[in-house]
Amino acid sequence: MSVDPTEVPAEAQPRIRPRPASLDPRELGFTPQPPVPWLAPLLLINAGLRTLLAFLFGAYLDKRELQIALGPVPDHDHSAGDELWLDYVADLGDGFDSTYSIAYLLAQPQLQPDGVDRPLPRGQLLVMGGDQVYPTASGEAYENRSKGPYEAAMPVAPREGPQPTLFAVPGNHDWYDGLTAFLRLFARKRNAEFGGWRTEQRRSYFAVKLPHGWWLLGLDEQAGSYIDDPQLEYFQEIATRIHPDDRIILAVPAPTWVKAADRPGAYDSVDYFVRKVLAPTGAQVRLMLSGDLHHYARYSGEDRELITCGGGGAYLVATHRLPETITVPPRDTLVRHASKPRDYAIKGRFPTVKESRAYTWSIFWRLPHRNPGFATFIGIIHTMLMLTMSGAVRGEEQSPQLLTLPLGLMLVFILGATIAFSKPPKIGLRGYAKHWLIGIAHGLAHVALGALGTWAWLASPLSGWEWQVVTAAVIYGPVAGFLGTELLALYLVIAGFFTVNVNELFAGQSIDDSKSFLRLHIGRDGTLTVYPIALRKVNRRWSAAPDAPEDSPWIEPGTPLRPHLAEESPITI
Structure with a gap:
């Protein structure tokens, strides 16, 4: 039995509502x-x-x-x-x-x-x-x-x-x-x-x-x-x-x-x-x-x-x-x-x-304000990056292998995500190189922020507490989420200057x-x-x-x- 896409059940027909009080x-x-x-x-x-x-x-x-x-x-x-x-x-x-x-x-x-x-x-x-x-x-x-x-x-x-x-x-x-x-x-x-x-x-x-x-x-x-x-x-x-x-x-x-x-x-x-x-x-x-x-x-x-x-x-x-x-x-x-x-x-x-x-x-204050879920997501990513970096540093004290598998996967994920976010067009279209370069620079900036956060975490007494994952999620995550979101805002301003991610620069603000x-x-x-x-x-x-x-x-x-x-x-x- 076929269904006419323009037919609407009787109960869905418009009804006159009393004026709301x-x-x-x-x-x-x-x-x-x-x-x-x-x-x-x-x-x-x-x-x-x-x-x-x-x-x-x-x-x-x-x-x-x-x-x-x-x-x-x-x-x-x-x-x-x-x-x-x-x-x-x-x-x-x-x-x-x-x-x-x-x-x-x-x-x-x-x-x-x-x-x-x-x-x-x-x-x-x-x-x-x-x-x-x-x-x-x-x-x-x-x-x-x-x-x-x-x-x-x-x-x-x-x-x-x-x-x-x-x-x-x-x-x-x-x-x-x-x-x-x-x-x-x-x-x-x-x-x-x-x-x-x-x-x-x-x-x-x-x-x-x-x-x-x-x-x-x-x-x-x-x-x-x-x-x-x-x-x-x-x-x-x-x-x-x-x-x-x-x-x-x-x-x-x-x-x-x-x-x-x-x-x-x-x-x-x-x-x-x-x-x-x-x-x-x-x-x-x-x-x-x-x-x-x-x-x-x-x-x-x-x-x-x-x-x-x-x-x-x-x-x-x-x-x-x-x-x-x-x-x-x-x-x-x-x-x-x-x-x-x-x-x-x-x-x-x-x-x-x-x-x-x-x-x-206004991206610097609108981005975290309009997109709290995104700031939370950035916080989770940076917390995972810090934990893998700190694990690699501690492992270096016992073994000369700084780049562990978890850390390598995190770095590939971050660089891949930032390159994809810059939306590099297919080869042959004008100006494709700037998308790749800006995307890679954006990823490296997040890696640098993660390295700085890892250094601060290991230098603090928090790194010696038990339940490291819980402690990092509660204390490190919100701070890293805010800083990572502001780093993204800075990237969007710079990328917008090169006509990259201009839509995301404004979509992230939800300017009404x-x-x-x-x-x-x-x-x-x-x-x-x-x-x-x-x-x-x-x-x-x-x-x-x-x-x-x-x-x-x-x-x-x-x-x-x-x-x-x-x-x-x-x-x-």
């Missing part, structure tokens, strides 16, 4: 989550295994080609009316404070960010651009980290005006369970409620007709690997309705235009889609949107704008290491019939270069400030205006609002949220 999870219906500790050992192992499984068996778990059996896709026609407002948010399902701060702003009937001279109405459409949940996809994770906070921000459809519609593009974290939970949440056979928003799509990809000849296309690349045949057929049929004078907004899971600077093949799938499906229509792709990199950045060229806006809630990623100019597609791509390369220059970013660099130095989303407006004259809305500080103190109107947020911030434009002025297309 407190922040008790039993009343909210979900459990607010802290930021994901991205360097927690168990999480790293789990994420690594899932990534490996997705790489090895992704084609077997790929549900995109099965989605055609779900029936015909309804037309997503939102072209009625003289104008339309559209919101875009990505990378949202992380810690509650950051995710809900952005959800709260998105749910407000209107916003007037600093730098804007008029109120901006809430989007009639909300597009979630990928990675709606972290660290891995499951029904419970979606409920606690994304759907729950958004339902609390807008519990029911607004009393005034039409109910806003929700579309979602899956990112790599949505793919970790083969899209099972994503399809159940966003692509049911009938419209479903996501708080006050209504889902409408039936596949993991979509095409929406907008006013004045604009189109919104959401592409599912399955981690950038390829575009499946049913998806191509769907968009080829849509292309028959697109006219030469039309303009297209293309939402993709990742900013492959930036990633292609280091991996020339990263942009190939998007380029193929533009060349083979969209270019024959004569329409122009004027705007590409993506999340995946958790910041705001805009590259501008003569033909289109390329915007990354992954500030919906996940940990902040640096902006000061972004290239000033990029060529898309790269000139050294191996695709024989690639599009004509064009140059794009960075025109806006949030946080600013100065702010991004300043965040670098400096978030962003986009509010787009198609005006009466057909002009598209993009308002990049930034939030420098998220709220961390919340209170229930049991007596507020039915369609108002369940949870109110303790201090007002102060959004502002991420650039000096809106972007007009």
Whole structure:
């Protein structure tokens, strides 16, 4: 008996909850989550295994080609009316404070960010651009980290005006369970409620007709690997309705235009889609949107704008290491019939270069604070290293063999782990030597710290106590764990200078400030205006609002949220 992945048991259907009188999870219906500790050992192992499984068996778990059996896709026609407002948010399902701060702003009937001279109405459409949940996809994770906070921000459809519609593009974290939970949440056979928003799509990809000849296309690349045949057929049929004078907004899971600077093949799938499906229509792709990199950045060229806006809630990623100019597609791509390369220059970013660099130095206190499990793991490793070193030294007094088997295994493990952590790319890619050298230097630094700790331990009276393992674990372990974690923080700062482990430098901090989303407006004259809305500080103190109107947020911030434009002025297309 086959099971439809989009069918949901009756008991799992949305139900109207009474307004909660407190922040008790039993009343909210979900459990607010802290930021994901991205360097927690168990999480790293789990994420690594899932990534490996997705790489090895992704084609077997790929549900995109099965989605055609779900029936015909309804037309997503939102072209009625003289104008339309559209919101875009990505990378949202992380810690509650950051995710809900952005959800709260998105749910407000209107916003007037600093730098804007008029109120901006809430989007009639909300597009979630990928990675709606972290660290891995499951029904419970979606409920606690994304759907729950958004339902609390807008519990029911607004009393005034039409109910806003929700579309979602899956990112790599949505793919970790083969899209099972994503399809159940966003692509049911009938419209479903996501708080006050209504889902409408039936596949993991979509095409929406907008006013004045604009189109919104959401592409599912399955981690950038390829575009499946049913998806191509769907968009080829849509292309028959697109006219030469039309303009297209293309939402993709990742900013492959930036990633292609280091991996020339990263942009190939998007380029193929533009060349083979969209270019024959004569329409122009004027705007590409993506999340995946958790910041705001805009590259501008003569033909289109390329915007990354992954500030919906996940940990902040640096902006000061972004290239000033990029060529898309790269000139050294191996695709024989690639599009004509064009140059794009960075025109806006949030946080600013100065702010991004300043965040670098907070690694020294955020790393142990956000990742206590990792500090414990480092303490255990250094305790084992000290015990094997001290055993070798004591054995040297009786036998001239300093490098014992246990110590040799520890040294191989540490050097292997630090080299792997530096993620040296395959030979042939530019700059691979620095990864090996930095990784080896990092390992030797930990060995030196272990040698210094061993000398201090043997010089202290503690080395003469009985139950050496217990004594070392209780006394030496915490100190070595803190020092080893700070050594790793120093390594990340230095490695970041050489553009190595930049993601880990920021992931290890789980920075929940400096978030962003986009509010787009198609005006009466057909002009598209993009308002990049930034939030420098998220709220961390919340209170229930049991007596507020039915369609108002369940949870109110303790201090007002102060959004502002991420650039000096809106972007007009």
